[in-house]
Amino acid sequence: MIASGDPGADRLHPSTSMSKKTPDIRLRNNPTLRRLWEVLRPYSTQLTIAMVGMVVVGGFNALQAYMVQPLLDEIFYKKDARLLNLLPLALLLVFFVKGIFYFVYSYLLERVGQSIIRDLRNRIYAHIHELSLTYFHKTPTGELISRIMNDVNLLQGAVSHALIRLLRDLFSVLGLLGVIFYMDWRLAFISLIFLPMAAIPIVLFGKKFRRLSTNYQTRMGDATSQLHETIAGIRIVKAFCTEDYEKRRFAGKLQTIMDILMSDAKYRCLGHPMVELMGGVGMALIIWFGGMQVLQGNSTPGTFMAFLTALIMLYEPVKGVTRINATIQQGMAAATRIFELLDVQPDICEQENAAALPAFHKAIVFDDVSFHYEGNPPVLHNLHLELRWGEVLALVGPSGSGKTTLSNLVPRFYDVSSGAIRIDGLDIRTVQLHSLRQQLAMVTQQTILFNDSVRNNIAYGRSSANEEDIRQAARAAYALEFIEALPQGFDTIIGESGVRLSGGQQQRISIARALLKNAPILILDEATSSLDTESEREVQKALDNLMHNRTTLVIAHRLSTIKHAHRIAVLKNGYLVEEGSHEELLALGGEYSSLYHLQFAE
Ligand SMILES: Nc1ncnc2c1ncn2[C@@H]1O[C@H](COP(=O)(O)OP(=O)(O)OP(=O)(O)O)[C@@H](O)[C@H]1O
Ligand SMILES: [Mg+2]
Structure with missing residues (x-):
């Protein structure tokens, strides 16, 4: 156990030192992200289409919030019956079009996610076959299996769910920001004071997520190794009556894994209420301040409600960011390990322009x-x-x-x-x-x-x-x-x-x-x-x-x-x-x- 803990501790350093400067996802100067982009590049057309879909969905989200204003001001206050007939129809249309675009981009993104997972697995498998025997003497089989199955899965989670949600939410956030500024720019400024606070847990926990993920993967590799070894060597386990010993060993590893996951869960679960609380404070202030303006006749209830709706919709993706951040950090840690493996050079390689060996005769x-x-x-x-x-x-x-x-x-x-x-x-x-x-x-x-x-x-x-x-x-x-x-x-x-x-x-x-x-x-x-x-x-x-x-x-x-x-x-x-x-x-x-x-x- 102690020996197997060491490599994990070693591997912590590169990722933690990297996250010192980049607590969050930062595109520039991040070799892992740059290489991920290389993996994604063949699918850039699909990604672009998906991106357009996300922009449209983001716009329609904003439109939904915007429609609250005419609902209250025109229909309820000015009793515009014609608009009452139109608005629900318009709403239906909005949902319908949004639905189509949602389907297109989420399906495409899933496809891209699965494609890069397949590509990466193929690449790792091909690469493993390139490696020399010396590498296999050093690396337990279970660790390699874990790399190709678990790490790639984690990466897929980060790419096709988290990264994508982040992008989609970004467009929604932009649209909704447009709405709140359009409705009431002073209120918008007040609410924006609280938005950056949502970043606190992200910065605070980002490093932890990454370290936990690295740790988790090392332990997973360890457990997979034991599984692989003891199932392949089941005869010896039985013959030497070491079932209990193996059970204890495995249980110990599982417990360690669970402890790591629970740490992870703690920060995940903590992040959510922290962000929500800050959102709540902001919301309370907005209601008080905005309500006052409506009462004083400086604003209409419709404008205020549309503003509030947009704001509530705005906080939703922001809240989600902490959770997404955990997944992204895990994925980045996994990607780092995958690229590390892909970077291993075989000791035995062919010289450039080596000739074929002629038929043996002497x-x-x-x-x-x-x-x-x-x-x-x-x-x-x-x-x-x-x-x-x-x-x-x-x-x-x-x-x-x-x-x-x-x-x-x-x-x-x-x-x-x-x-x-x-x-x-x-x-x-x-x-x-x-x-x-x-x-x-x-x-x-x-x-x-x-x-x-x-x-x-x-x-x-x-x-x-x-x-x-x-x-x-x-x-x-x-x-x-x-x-x-x-x-x-x-x-x-x-x-x-x-x-x-x-x-x-x-x-x-x-x-x-x-x-x-x-x-x-x-x-x-x-x-x-x-x-x-x-x-x-x-x-x-x-x-x-x-x-x-x-x-x-x-x-x-x-x-x-x-x-x-x-x-x-x-x-x-x-x-x-x-x-x-x-x-x-x-x-x-x-x-x-x-x-x-x-x-x-x-
Ligand atoms: N992968 C390895 N890494 C380090 N040392 C090794 C490795 N494989 C073998 N050795 C060492 O190299 C030496 C020679 O091993 P080798 O397997 O060639 O012996 P051998 O003559 O084939 O023995 P046997 O008759 O038992 O098969 C041994 O001392 C062994 O401990
Ligand atoms: Mg021999």
């Missing part, structure tokens, strides 16, 4: 490669290694020696810290990422499958594959038999991460997927480590098919896989300690031979 060379994870000590030290075309190179070594790390450098999941990896003489950092990754097929240490049909999992990334290709890949992966025994065969949905399949079945599906990709270079990470001897033999046969006619880097603990290797490289603590054939290394009597004897004894 060798992959690790040239003096060292590597450390961001902010950690080195894991790989000055490695020299060569993987020639058509060769099977086995990588062995104790757990944590850096085997997976080494294999992750080839597809550029991470970039080397020093040295270079060259494919056919080309530094992989100088070629197009796609052209590099297209020539690689991977079977990862943890099998990764998606909640989709068996067919789509095998054909993942190869939508062009036909039925026969898929069956062939499944057959070669020794998966056809069990797939056909599944209730819906290739159409069976395998559950999240493939939970409805056994471990060995999952692995064979992932092997089939790699087979179908038919890439010249193959990276296998301990594909058989979690299997019993029988299924291992099956998977091994599948792997043999997979390695056929390919260049393979295989990481394995089991010697059955290694036996097929042309060469073996032994890694220890990130150093390449031995290299050679099985027989050579055994004869050497070093690291490999002791590993081998250990397994043999098993």
